[in-house]
Amino acid sequence: MNDRRANTNNSAPQTEKSPGSSRIVWRRLRRDRLAMISLYIIVILFLISCLAPVVANNKPLWMRWNDRDYFPAVVDLFPLKHIVKYRSLQSMDFSELRDDASVRRVMPPVPYSPFETNLREKLSHPSRRHWMGTDDLGRDVCSRMFHGTGVSLKVGFVAVGIALLIGLLFGSLAGYYGGAVDIVISRFIEIVMCFPFFFLILSVIAFLPPSIYNIMIVIGITRWTSIARYARGEFLKVKKQDYTQAARALGVSDRKIIFRHILPNSIAPVLVTATFGIANAILIEAALSFLGMGIQPPYASWGGILALAREFIDVAWWLATFPGLAIFVTVTAYNLTGEGFRDATDPRLSLPEK
Amino acid sequence: MSFLKRGFLCGLLILVALGPLASCGGRGNGDETATGKQSDSGVKPAPGGVVFRHLESDCKTLNWVLSTTIYEVYVHRYLSDYLLDYDQNLEIVPVLAEDYEISKDHLRITVTLKDSIFWHDGQPITVEDVKFTVEKILDPSVPAVNKEGWFTKLDKMEITDDRTIVFVWKEPYAPSLHALTQLAPIPKHIYGEGDFLSHPANRKPVGSGAFKFEEWQTSRYISLVRNENYHGEPPYLDRVVFKIIPDRPVALNALKTGELDEMRVRQPQWELQTNDADFLKRFNKAHYYVPQYNYLAWNCRSIWFEDKRVRRAMTMLFDREKINSELYSGFAKIVTGPFYINSWAYDSSIEPFPFNPVEAKRLLDEAGWTDHDNDGIRDKDDLKFEFDFFITSGNRIGMQYAELLQEECGKVGIVVKIRQLEGATFFDRMFKGEYDSCALAWRLEYDPDLYDTFHSSQVPPIGLNHTFYSNPEVDALLERGRVEFDKEKRKEIYHKVHRLIHEDQPYTFVNSVPDKRPINKRIGNVVFSPNGPFDFYPGANYWFVKDGKKETD
Numbered sequence: 001m002n003d004r005r006a007n008t009n010n011s012a013p014q015t016e017k018s019p020g021s022s023r024i025v026w027r028r029l030r031r032d033r034l035a036m037i038s039l040y041i042i043v044i045l046f047l048i049s050c051l052a053p054v055v056a057n058n059k060p061l062w063m064r065w066n067d068r069d070y071f072p073a074v075v076d077l078f079p080l081k082h083i084v085k086y087r088s089l090q091s092m093d094f095s096e097l098r099d100d101a102s103v104r105r106v107m108p109p110v111p112y113s114p115f116e117t118n119l120r121e122k123l124s125h126p127s128r129r130h131w132m133g134t135d136d137l138g139r140d141v142c143s144r145m146f147h148g149t150g151v152s153l154k155v156g157f158v159a160v161g162i163a164l165l166i167g168l169l170f171g172s173l174a175g176y177y178g179g180a181v182d183i184v185i186s187r188f189i190e191i192v193m194c195f196p197f198f199f200l201i202l203s204v205i206a207f208l209p210p211s212i213y214n215i216m217i218v219i220g221i222t223r224w225t226s227i228a229r230y231a232r233g234e235f236l237k238v239k240k241q242d243y244t245q246a247a248r249a250l251g252v253s254d255r256k257i258i259f260r261h262i263l264p265n266s267i268a269p270v271l272v273t274a275t276f277g278i279a280n281a282i283l284i285e286a287a288l289s290f291l292g293m294g295i296q297p298p299y300a301s302w303g304g305i306l307a308l309a310r311e312f313i314d315v316a317w318w319l320a321t322f323p324g325l326a327i328f329v330t331v332t333a334y335n336l337t338g339e340g341f342r343d344a345t346d347p348r349l350s351l352p353e354k
Numbered sequence: 355m356s357f358l359k360r361g362f363l364c365g366l367l368i369l370v371a372l373g374p375l376a377s378c379g380g381r382g383n384g385d386e387t388a389t390g391k392q393s394d395s396g397v398k399p400a401p402g403g404v405v406f407r408h409l410e411s412d413c414k415t416l417n418w419v420l421s422t423t424i425y426e427v428y429v430h431r432y433l434s435d436y437l438l439d440y441d442q443n444l445e446i447v448p449v450l451a452e453d454y455e456i457s458k459d460h461l462r463i464t465v466t467l468k469d470s471i472f473w474h475d476g477q478p479i480t481v482e483d484v485k486f487t488v489e490k491i492l493d494p495s496v497p498a499v500n501k502e503g504w505f506t507k508l509d510k511m512e513i514t515d516d517r518t519i520v521f522v523w524k525e526p527y528a529p530s531l532h533a534l535t536q537l538a539p540i541p542k543h544i545y546g547e548g549d550f551l552s553h554p555a556n557r558k559p560v561g562s563g564a565f566k567f568e569e570w571q572t573s574r575y576i577s578l579v580r581n582e583n584y585h586g587e588p589p590y591l592d593r594v595v596f597k598i599i600p601d602r603p604v605a606l607n608a609l610k611t612g613e614l615d616e617m618r619v620r621q622p623q624w625e626l627q628t629n630d631a632d633f634l635k636r637f638n639k640a641h642y643y644v645p646q647y648n649y650l651a652w653n654c655r656s657i658w659f660e661d662k663r664v665r666r667a668m669t670m671l672f673d674r675e676k677i678n679s680e681l682y683s684g685f686a687k688i689v690t691g692p693f694y695i696n697s698w699a700y701d702s703s704i705e706p707f708p709f710n711p712v713e714a715k716r717l718l719d720e721a722g723w724t725d726h727d728n729d730g731i732r733d734k735d736d737l738k739f740e741f742d743f744f745i746t747s748g749n750r751i752g753m754q755y756a757e758l759l760q761e762e763c764g765k766v767g768i769v770v771k772i773r774q775l776e777g778a779t780f781f782d783r784m785f786k787g788e789y790d791s792c793a794l795a796w797r798l799e800y801d802p803d804l805y806d807t808f809h810s811s812q813v814p815p816i817g818l819n820h821t822f823y824s825n826p827e828v829d830a831l832l833e834r835g836r837v838e839f840d841k842e843k844r845k846e847i848y849h850k851v852h853r854l855i856h857e858d859q860p861y862t863f864v865n866s867v868p869d870k871r872p873i874n875k876r877i878g879n880v881v882f883s884p885n886g887p888f889d890f891y892p893g894a895n896y897w898f899v900k901d902g903k904k905e906t907d
Contacts, residue, residue: 117761119680123622136622137754138680210773292747297757297772311750314603315622
């Protein structure tokens with residue numbers, strides 16, 4: 001697949017940021033059924049991660065309490081915790097409300113909070129009460145899965161965003177200026193690539209206080225090398241294009257050439273690698289959480305649930321199955337979307353007429 | 355409690371099992387008998403057969419002086435006999451010794467060795483070997499931290515003739531006889547020359563016990579064969595094979611297919627996977643309380659826990675009843691003090707603080723931790739009540755406790771930040787006192803001397819009093835306890851200590867979780883002390899197999 005995306009000179013007009021070309025790409029992408037399904041999956045995951053507090057929560061979506069209407073779960077959606085109207089319910093123990101039929105309320109589809117323990121129901125099988133079973137403290141795995149979705153997606157996007165910034169910066173400098181700058185940066189990229197990056201991440205994490213943002217940053221600053229190389233390659237190529245030469249001949253400043261002329265024309269293939277990077281970052285986060293260095297308790301992440309599964313693999317299959325499946329589906333979706341975009345932006349490729 | 359140094363303090367249960375452990379677990383006396391005793395009616399012990407035992411992790415060395423983990427102790431229980439030992443009823447009996455005598459002033463213990471005792475290579479065991487072993491334990495270049503504590507009060511050893519040795523103590527010291535039960539001689543003619551730490555015999559030991567070393571395949575198995583020249587009754591088994599299987603599901607499977615005869619199982623396995631009729635037909639399920647307890651430690655020097663009302667409030671926020679009934683199906687026992695629950699030193703009349711968030715809130719308010727700025731988190735002097743709770747990474751039991759505490763604390767406005775640290779870093783910080791709170795477990799000794807862990811002079815970096823606990827009354831009692839030889843008086847002293855520590859709550863004593871061990875019914879003569887089927891004399895030496903088969907491994 002990789003050599004298919006090798007561009008030729010005539011790619012430039014098509015990947016150019018004109019409405020026409022993006023419409024072409026979009027039309028081609030829409031014909032790729034796998035990529036479209038993957039795209040939908042990603043959109044759904046995003047919706048889940050944004051809406052987790054109203055999808056899985058032990059607070060009611062709506063409740064009537066002392067003759068007033070409250071929306072405790074909806075409030076969780078927004079960081080507006082200091083709204084006076086809802087203060088009185090902040091300290092309420094909603095788990096005690098569960099079996100109280102006298103209060104009129106509408107519960108979320110998964111009526112459990114990801115943090116609420118119930119030792120009496122520890123390690124129970126998936127059932128109608130607990131769709132994906134419970135963990136060893138009796139917490140609802142389904143709820144934890146929903147709330148963990150955001151972690152995986154956030155890590156994927158922020159980490160790759162950082163990697164993209166660093167990678168594009170180094171790649172464009174090396175590609176555009178060439179010569180000594182190119183040699184220095186390219187060797188630097190090679191040096192960074194030589195680090196066993198997972199161990200690097202592990203050792204850096206060991207020194208930093210554990211937090212999701214540190215993980216994102218660390219993944220970002222270690223995973224930019226392939227992006228830099230792609231960017232460098234694209235820059236080298238686009239630099240030789242007639243329009244770039246023309247811009248230079250007209251005396252346009254370097255900055256303007258880089259940002260207005262070269263970058264828009266070389267970003268598409270770079271973004272494709274970034275998609276794969278997201279998949280990778282999600283896996284790394286899962287691995288770190290698996291090792292207990294990722295998300296800190298009581299917050300849930302897929303890798304964290306998977307780590308728990310290792311302890312109870314012989315008695316609780318559901319602990320391994322659901323997060324494992326979720327990671328698999330998400331990573332596959334990102335990879336397929338990436339491939340779809342790659343094919344769609346490749347002008348030489350005629351798509352199968354499906 | 356042990357004198358043992360750093361390696362002895364272990365992260366909660368799992369780490370106790372896997373981490374550095376004592377030479378011998380402690381011993382207790384009491385009425386608790388293990389369930390699952392076998393009736394061997396009608397089956398006569400016959401020589402022959404092999405027993406397959408389980409090791410969760412490989413041994414590091416089979417040099418007794420250097421041994422640190424419970425797995426090495428399992429092997430040495432067959433390989434090496436002790437000078438004195440505890441029997442099934444936890445009374446001290448001579449093993450390699452013929453007899454012992456304690457002088458009136460308690461300063462001299464005279465030990466006479468048996469006449470015809472031999473090393474596995476045929477050389478006689480002499481008092482020189484005994485002296486050599488103690489010297490090696492006390493040698494600063496030998497890392498025998500878990501043993502040297504017993505002998506720091508030893509002044510010298512006098513050899514009067516080739517069968518008699520006198521241990522002379524610097525001062526009266528109540529655990530001195532107990533110290534000799536912690537001593538298994540090693541052969542001087544083997545270890546006398548060459549580098550002690552990397553001696554070839556460390557992997558090919560010459561012992562004194564009922565079984566001789568046969569073979570050690572790293573990470574696969576360790577096999578022992580019957581010692582025909584054993585000084586006691588000859589054992590029945592031809593061989594004992596320890597299979598090294600780190601993965602418990604795999605080991606459980608091996609147990610079910612008959613490749614193992616016994617193993618220690620976890621609570622979920624015990625409840626969910628070992629209860630079918632076939633399993634119960636083939637196995638006896640034994641559980642017994644080893645001298646060990648889990649606890650949450652509160653650093654009494656930290657700003658959060660300097661006030662004992664706060665420490666009590668924390669205990670009241672930790673629902674031990676629910677943990678025991680739900681997480682352990684009622685198997686665990688709540689402990690209220692720092693002694694082995696089956697020992698005479700433990701005062702069982704002390705009631706544990708109940709789970710009571712209302713009372714906890716009141717205590718916190720009283721101690722000045724109220725929510726002044728109305729943000730949902732308690733504070734005092736502009737400091738929010740947000741503390742770190744340390745556990746060793748990968749320790750699920752520690753994490754369970756931490757998350758349960760975190761949840762309850764959250765409800766009363768206290769933020770618990772759970773920090774997972776890798777084992778070595780964790781213990782390092784504990785012993786420097788650089789922590790707010792943590793979850794740990796102590797493995798105890800039969801002798802109840804707690805000087806090293808609760809005396810105020812033993813705070814880090816000197817001793818093991820890692821919560822910086824200080825109570826002059828307790829100090830005085832602990833000093834008296836270790837020079838008092840009358841058991842009734844000692845009991846009184848330690849009951850007082852127990853009550854005082856309970857009042858002060860430097861620890862939230864959590865529970866004592868039993869070892870759970872199915873043992874194949876084909877094995878006969880399995881006897882239990884209060885502390886399990888292995889850690890006493892003669893322990894598992896006289897097991898036999900009823901079916902006689904199983905010659906292969």
